[in-house]
Structures are given as structure tokens and as C-alpha cells.
Amino acid sequence: MREVFQQELAEVREGLVTIAELVAASIANATRAFNESDVTLAESVIADDDRIDELALTLDELAINILARQQPVARDLRIVVSALRISASLERMGDMSSHIAQLARYRFPEKVVPKGLRGTFKEMGRLDSEIALKLTELLRTEDMALAEQIRSDDDLIDDLHLSVFDKVLGETWKGAAVDTVDATLASRYHERFADHAVSIAKKVQYLATGDWAVPPVSSTVSTTATV
Amino acid sequence: MREVFQQELAEVREGLVTIAELVAASIANATRAFNESDVTLAESVIADDDRIDELALTLDELAINILARQQPVARDLRIVVSALRISASLERMGDMSSHIAQLARYRFPEKVVPKGLRGTFKEMGRLDSEIALKLTELLRTEDMALAEQIRSDDDLIDDLHLSVFDKVLGETWKGAAVDTVDATLASRYHERFADHAVSIAKKVQYLATGDWAVPPVSSTVSTTATV
Numbered sequence: 001m002r003e004v005f006q007q008e009l010a011e012v013r014e015g016l017v018t019i020a021e022l023v024a025a026s027i028a029n030a031t032r033a034f035n036e037s038d039v040t041l042a043e044s045v046i047a048d049d050d051r052i053d054e055l056a057l058t059l060d061e062l063a064i065n066i067l068a069r070q071q072p073v074a075r076d077l078r079i080v081v082s083a084l085r086i087s088a089s090l091e092r093m094g095d096m097s098s099h100i101a102q103l104a105r106y107r108f109p110e111k112v113v114p115k116g117l118r119g120t121f122k123e124m125g126r127l128d129s130e131i132a133l134k135l136t137e138l139l140r141t142e143d144m145a146l147a148e149q150i151r152s153d154d155d156l157i158d159d160l161h162l163s164v165f166d167k168v169l170g171e172t173w174k175g176a177a178v179d180t181v182d183a184t185l186a187s188r189y190h191e192r193f194a195d196h197a198v199s200i201a202k203k204v205q206y207l208a209t210g211d212w213a214v215p216p217v218s219s220t221v222s223t224t225a226t227v
Numbered sequence: 228m229r230e231v232f233q234q235e236l237a238e239v240r241e242g243l244v245t246i247a248e249l250v251a252a253s254i255a256n257a258t259r260a261f262n263e264s265d266v267t268l269a270e271s272v273i274a275d276d277d278r279i280d281e282l283a284l285t286l287d288e289l290a291i292n293i294l295a296r297q298q299p300v301a302r303d304l305r306i307v308v309s310a311l312r313i314s315a316s317l318e319r320m321g322d323m324s325s326h327i328a329q330l331a332r333y334r335f336p337e338k339v340v341p342k343g344l345r346g347t348f349k350e351m352g353r354l355d356s357e358i359a360l361k362l363t364e365l366l367r368t369e370d371m372a373l374a375e376q377i378r379s380d381d382d383l384i385d386d387l388h389l390s391v392f393d394k395v396l397g398e399t400w401k402g403a404a405v406d407t408v409d410a411t412l413a414s415r416y417h418e419r420f421a422d423h424a425v426s427i428a429k430k431v432q433y434l435a436t437g438d439w440a441v442p443p444v445s446s447t448v449s450t451t452a453t454v
Contacts (some may be wrong), residue, residue, distance in 0.1 A: 040244065064308055071298040081291055088315070157355040167406045177395050188415065 015059040024132035026097035031125025039108040045101035050093035089196040096193040114179035124190040147201040157194040240393040251359035253324035258352025266335040272328035278319035316423040323420040341406035351417040374428040384421040
């Protein structure tokens with residue numbers, strides 16, 4: 001039974017890696033579509049998001065199935081519950097890629113990237129793509145150095161996100177309202193993408209280090225009293 | 228054992244209702260702070276969000292504890308897993324309220340609501356507050372008519388969200404970049420708030436109607452083969 005369980009956990013993990021790979025391709029393509037106004041590529045990112053959603057759903061069903069049949073406890077239970085949460089975050093990362101691609105498609109044949117911010121969005125896209133690749137590796141290897149790198153990359157994204165607002169709210173900003181809207185949304189999507197990656201990295205870290213304390217069973221009543 | 232489990236499930240449900248109540252208060256106050264540039268109220272919304280996060284975390288620990296000790300299967304398992312997801316969505320709804328309050332605080336003493344959009348944001352805030360109240364009732368009563376109403380309200384919010392873009396991208400828009408940014412973000416936060424409510428309503432509906440098919444155990448292998 002234990003062996004079957006370990007094998008099923010491995011399947012869950014492989015499933016997460018597969019979805020993370022698709023998310024990494026998705027953000028890389030969305031970034032390229034956005035920066036180069038490539039509407040065909042944008043459309044393929046949007047279409048491929050269905051595949052990510054589908055795999056996330058399949059993975060959730062597998063995880064719930066494992067809960068039902070294997071009835072894991074302690075750390076094993078945490079792993080399965082975390083997998084459910086990680087899959088939800090990966091699915092949202094795919095949505096963010098898709099939203100960025102949608103911006104490119106809406107504005108086509110106009111360039112979606114407002115002048116004066118092209119460098120910033122190129123860098124945000126590069127960092128998000130990096131983050132997605134590191135996340136894939138983190139899920140595959142549990143190499144915690146990657147979790148730290150994802151956090152640092154996210155700090156850089158946050159700085160860039162703030163710099164977008166500085167730019168569009170600054171006196172030198174000559175963009176039209178459409179540029180301001182695009183910049184605001186695109187920046188927000190990039191920032192949320194990285195946030196989800198950090199939240200996944202934290203979960204992997206908890207699991208690997210056992211840092212995520214399992215509350216003692218006896219505390220249930222007092223815990224719920226505060227709800 | 229069964230009785231204890233039912234009692235614990237009731238506790239989970241009460242916990243979700245309590246969080247939903249706080250979220251309802253939070254969006255109502257955020258909306259008022261936003262529309263009336265009430266910075267004190269905005270700050271209280273931001274501070275109260277910690278309480279929502281804390282309760283969501285406590286509820287998650289309770290749910291995981293139930294999984295570990297009661298090892299529910301079939302529908303009971305779905306209920307507990309759904310509770311984890313519902314609590315995550317409620318927590319995000321609290322974040323959206325907090326983001327709306329932050330916009331009010333950042334722009335203070337300026338009005339955050341751009342002229343020409345005050346009526347729209349008032350209506351979005353009213354609808355989101357309505358949705359949160361209906362969601363609380365839905366979680367309390369499982370009255371499915373409420374799930375339908377939440378869906379319809381969300382359609383109205385989506386229309387308003389699109390109308391905000393029509394407005395700021397229209398020829399008559401005279402707002403500064405700061406107004407465009409505020410309108411874009413506030414509209415997005417309201418829209419996401421309602422989306423989370425719809426996603427929760429769907430989960431409650433699945434649970435109440437049993438519409439969420441549990442995949443047969445024997446399909447596990449073939450299911451995972453597609454991952």
C-alpha cells in the first residue's frame with residue numbers, strides 16, 4: 001500500500017511538473033506576443049490555456065482520488081493537499097499568460113506596449129519566464145536554492161511594477177488612455193504571475209523542510225473555537 | 228465517529244459563514260471608503276484583512292485535521308476539499324476589498340473615483356456587497372436560488388467592467404493618467420471579487436446537487452496517463 005502511495009505521489013508530482021512546463025512555455029510566448037504584437041502567437045497562448053486548465057483538473061481528481069483511497073495522514077496528507085493548492089496556482093499563472101496574450105490580441109495591429117515602457121515590459125516578461133522555468137525545476141528537484149531565487153526575482157518584478165506606475169503617473173508620460181490601461185493591466189498580470197510562483201515556492205519549501213507545523217490533534221477544539 | 232464528523236463539518240461550515248460575513252463587511256466598507264474618500268475607514272478595511280487571513284488559515288488547519296483524523300471518503304471528502312478551496316477564494320475576496328481600500332488611501336485627500344465614473348463604481352460596489360451577502364446566505368442555507376442570483380449579479384458586474392473600459396478609452400474621457408489607472412484597477416478588483424463569489428457558488432452547488440461526479444477509482448491509472 002505504502003509503495004502504491006509513493007508511486008501515486010510521484011505521479012502527482014510529475015503532473016505538476018508537466019503543468020509548470022506548459023505555464024513556462026505559455027508566459028514565454030505571451031511575452032513575445034505582447035512585445036512583438038504577434039497576434040497568431042497570442043491566439044495560440046489563449047487556446048493552449050484550455051490544456052493547462054484541463055491538466056489541472058485531471059490532477060485535482062487524481063489527488064482527491066488518492067485522499068479517498070489511501071487516506072494519508074501527517075506529512076503525506078500535507079503533500080496531497082499542497083498539490084491541490086499548487087495546481088490551483090499554476091492554473092492561475094496560465095490565466096495571467098492568457099490575459100497578457102489577450103491584451104496583444106485586442107490592440108492588434110497596434111503595438112500593445114506603450115512607448116517608454118517597452119524595456120520595462122521586456123524585463124518583466126523575461127523575469128516571469130525565468131521564474132516559471134525555475135519553478136518547474138523546483139517542483140522537479142526540490143532544490144531550495146531555486147525557491148530563494150524565485151523570491152528575489154519576484155522582488156525585482158515588484159520594483160518594475162511600481163516603476164510602471166511611476167512612469168504613467170509621471171509628468172513626462174505622453175501615453176493615451178489606452179496606453180495607460182494596457183500598462184496598468186499588463187503590469188498587474190506580470191506581478192500576479194510572480195506572486196503565484198512565490199506562493200508555490202513557499203509550499204514546496206514547507207514540504208521539503210517540514211517547516212509547516214502540523215497542528216496537534218488535541219488542539220482542534222480550541223482552534224475551532226476562534227473561528 | 229460519524230456524529231463527530233458531522234459536527235466537525237458543521238464547524239467548518241460555520242467557519243466559512245463567519246469569514247464570508249467579514250468579507251461582506253469588508254467590501255461594503257471598502258466601497259464606502261472608495262466612494263467617499265474616507266481614509267480612516269480605508270485603513271480599518273486594510274487592517275481587518277489580517278483577521279480574514281487568520282480565520283482562513285485556522286479553517287484550513289481544521290479541514291486538514293479532519294482529513295487526517297476522520298479520513299472521509301466520497302461526498303464527505305469532497306465537502307472538506309471544497310471547504311479548503313472556498314476558504315482560499317474568500318481570502319482572495321478580502322484581498323480585493325483591501326486593494327480597493329488601498330486605492331482610496333493612496334489618493335487621499337484626492338477623490339479616488341474619477342469623474343464620470345462615480346455612478347458606475349457606486350453600482351459595482353453595491354453589487355459586490357450584495358453578492359457577498361448572498362454568498363454568506365448561500366453558505367449558511369445552501370439555497371440554490373442564491374447561487375443563480377450571484378451568477379446574474381456577476382454578469383452585471385462584467386457589463387459594468389466593460390463599460391469602464393469603454394468610458395476611459397472613449398473620446399470624451401478627460402481623466403488624467405492617475406484617473407485611468409485608478410479606474411482600471413478598481414474595476415478589475417470589483418470584477419475579480421465577483422468572479423471568486425461565482426466560483427464559490429459553483430462549488431456549493433456541486434456539493435448540494437452531487438453534480439460534481441466523483442471519478443471511479445478504477446479510472447485512476449488511465450486518468451493519470453493523460454497528465
